[in-house]
Amino acid sequence: MKTLRSFVALLFAAGAIVLVPSAGLAQDEKQAELERNFYNECYTKKDKNTCLPLAIELAEKYPASQYSKFAQQQIKGDLSDKFQGALAAFYNGPDAPKLDQLISAAEAYLARESGQTVNTYVTARVALATTYGVMGGIFKDVSKAKTYAERGLQVMSEAKAPEGWDQKEYDPLRETVLAQLNQFLGYDLLQQTDGDAARAVEYLNKAIAIKQKDGLGWKDPNNYWLRSNATFKEYQKLNAEYKALSDEQKTGDAGKALLGRINPTIDRMLSDYARVLATATTPPTQPLRDAAKEQFDQYWKYRTGTADGADEFVKKLEADPTIADPPVPAKAESSEPSADAPPVGAAGAPKLTTAVSAATGAATTETKTTKPATKAAPAAKGKGKAPARRKR
Numbered sequence: 001m002k003t004l005r006s007f008v009a010l011l012f013a014a015g016a017i018v019l020v021p022s023a024g025l026a027q028d029e030k031q032a033e034l035e036r037n038f039y040n041e042c043y044t045k046k047d048k049n050t051c052l053p054l055a056i057e058l059a060e061k062y063p064a065s066q067y068s069k070f071a072q073q074q075i076k077g078d079l080s081d082k083f084q085g086a087l088a089a090f091y092n093g094p095d096a097p098k099l100d101q102l103i104s105a106a107e108a109y110l111a112r113e114s115g116q117t118v119n120t121y122v123t124a125r126v127a128l129a130t131t132y133g134v135m136g137g138i139f140k141d142v143s144k145a146k147t148y149a150e151r152g153l154q155v156m157s158e159a160k161a162p163e164g165w166d167q168k169e170y171d172p173l174r175e176t177v178l179a180q181l182n183q184f185l186g187y188d189l190l191q192q193t194d195g196d197a198a199r200a201v202e203y204l205n206k207a208i209a210i211k212q213k214d215g216l217g218w219k220d221p222n223n224y225w226l227r228s229n230a231t232f233k234e235y236q237k238l239n240a241e242y243k244a245l246s247d248e249q250k251t252g253d254a255g256k257a258l259l260g261r262i263n264p265t266i267d268r269m270l271s272d273y274a275r276v277l278a279t280a281t282t283p284p285t286q287p288l289r290d291a292a293k294e295q296f297d298q299y300w301k302y303r304t305g306t307a308d309g310a311d312e313f314v315k316k317l318e319a320d321p322t323i324a325d326p327p328v329p330a331k332a333e334s335s336e337p338s339a340d341a342p343p344v345g346a347a348g349a350p351k352l353t354t355a356v357s358a359a360t361g362a363a364t365t366e367t368k369t370t371k372p373a374t375k376a377a378p379a380a381k382g383k384g385k386a387p388a389r390r391k392r
Contacts, residue, residue, distance in 0.1 A: 034058055035067050042074055052078050072112075079109040083122060090129055096140075099133050102126065103144075117162040120155040124177050127152030131184035146188055149181040175210050179217035182207040183226070190229045197230040204230070208322060215279070218322050221288055224275035228295070231272065235265045263330065266299050271317075271325035273299070278317040298343050305331040 042051035059071040127148040133139025161170035186203035189195035210217025276292035
């Protein structure tokens with residue numbers, strides 16, 4: 001009997017062990033329930049509001065689940081939609097809050113998406129928006145815009161489109177990036193009191209090297225206006241040295257030597273002011289044209305002694321403003337040099353008077369621009385096919 005009771009007790013003990021669900025089975029059931037709910041909300045009901053929280057929970061709690069990659073697709077698809085919506089909203093009516101929302105949406109998207117195509121596309125778009133924001137006066141974080149500009153140039157440095165991105169769609173965006181971001185970096189240096197003007201010219205020359213068919217880069221008057229700013233900084237230093245000379249020195253060897261450096265500097269400014277006049281031909285660019293005309297007329301009269309020939313000089317640059325500087329028909333040097341200093345020009349270096357379109361490179365007096373194409377990057381399209389449903 002004792003043996004039988006012991007045997008029965010052992011059977012009950014064994015049964016008790018079987019009847020207690022293991023932690024692993026409980027965990028497995030929770031996973032299965034979450035997977036069922038995820039599939040139902042995301043692929044049967046297709047309810048975004050309930051799908052996304054489930055997708056996030058599934059991806060974070062059960063990364064080894066067969067549904068995990070589909071959850072990631074849902075998350076990335078939602079982030080892509082939010083980014084595209086923020087991008088379109090910003091260019092439909094640019095302002096600081098919308099730009100902040102765009103940056104937030106972009107950073108959230110990039111935190112989840114490591115693919116080269118999406119990274120390139122999103123980084124480039126945010127770089128264009130933030131640099132436009134600074135130049136248009138609606139974004140004050142110049143440092144952040146500069147960081148995005150440098151990253152944007154880096155990710156689009158390759159002429160070949162990333163895998164999965166049609167070359168015909170990639171090329172226009174790349175041209176816009178190279179033109180606008182190099183322009184911004186030149187602009188940024190010229191806004192600094194001790195900014196490197198020579199380096200600013202290097203950036204501006206890279207922007208001008210872009211010859212997009214609609215005029216972006218090479219026919220953007222802002223590039224030539226900004227480049228004249230850099231030359232003006234050089235001119236100011238030389239002119240200050242000349243003014244510091246005595247009248248006797250000005251008419252002597254020291255003055256002649258300085259004028260030998262000042263006059264070529266003025267001629268470079270004249271050429272760039274002429275390029276502004278040759279390219280600023282639309283109503284939105286009129287303020288820039290007016291500013292350049294005032295400067296051009298003053299220096300032209302100083303160098304030539306007359307208003308004659310100015311129109312012909314500008315006309316030489318209309319078809320292709322990237323050609324070499326035309327020779328300035330300077331008046332003959334007098335045998336008795338004057339002690340008069342060259343003109344001082346504007347009060348301080350001329351500043352950019354217009355905003356710049358991140359879509360086309362066209363100048364505009366408003367912060368609102370023609371909105372750019374806001375198509376999703378190739379790898380950001382869709383959320384993938386529905387997974388095969390697993391029965392449990």
